[in-house]
C-alpha cells in the first residue's frame with residue numbers, strides 16, 4: 001500500500017488536521033503581582049522579567065514585550081503547561097487562546 005501524502009501535501013494535511021496547532025499566550029503585566037507561580041508552574045513558557053520582576057513569556061516564544069504586556073506564540077505541546085499556570089494565577093493575568101491562522 002502506498003502513502004498518498006508526500007512533501008507539501010503531507011504538511012498541508014497535518015496543518016488542516018490541526019496537528020501543528022499553536023497558541024497565543026498573553027500576560028497582563030499590569031495585573032501581575034510577581035508571585036512567581038507562573039514560572040514555578042510552567043518554567044518552559046514563563047520567566048521573571050529583568051525589567052520589573054513581573055511575569056513574561058520566555059524570549060524564545062515572545063513576540064511582543066513591554067512593561068504592560070508580554071505576548072508569545074507557543075507550540076501545542078506547551079499548551080497544558082501554560083494553561084495550568086493560567087489557572088493557578090491568583091489575579092487571572094494570563095490568557096491562553098488558540099492561534100487562528
Ligand code: SF4
Nearest residue numbers: 032033035036038089
Ligand atoms: S501567577 Fe499571575 S501574578 Fe503570579 S507571577 Fe504569574 S502572572 Fe504574575
